[in-house]
Amino acid sequence: MIISDNSTTAMTGHQEHPGTGVSVQGQEVGKVVLEDLVRGIGVKNLAVVDSFNIKEIRTAVKDSLDRQELSVVIVRGTAR
16 A cells, blocks of 8 residues: 655645644644554555655555565655
C-alpha cells in the first residue's frame, strides 16, 4: 500500500486536519502520526520516503513487492 502524504487538505480549502496538530478552531491538539497508525494495525514493513527522491521510492516499492506480508510506503513531501 502506498500512502501519499503532502500534509494538507486541498479538497475543500486547506483547513486543518488530524495530521496538522491544529483543530479547525485553531487550537493546538494532538497530531495524528501516520507511522503510528500503520504500526498500530500490525504492519511490520513500513517505509517513509521523500516524494522528491525517485530512487528511494523505487527501492521502497520494490522491497515491498518482494515481501509476502502487507507493506506500507508513506511517500511524504510538500510542493517545493
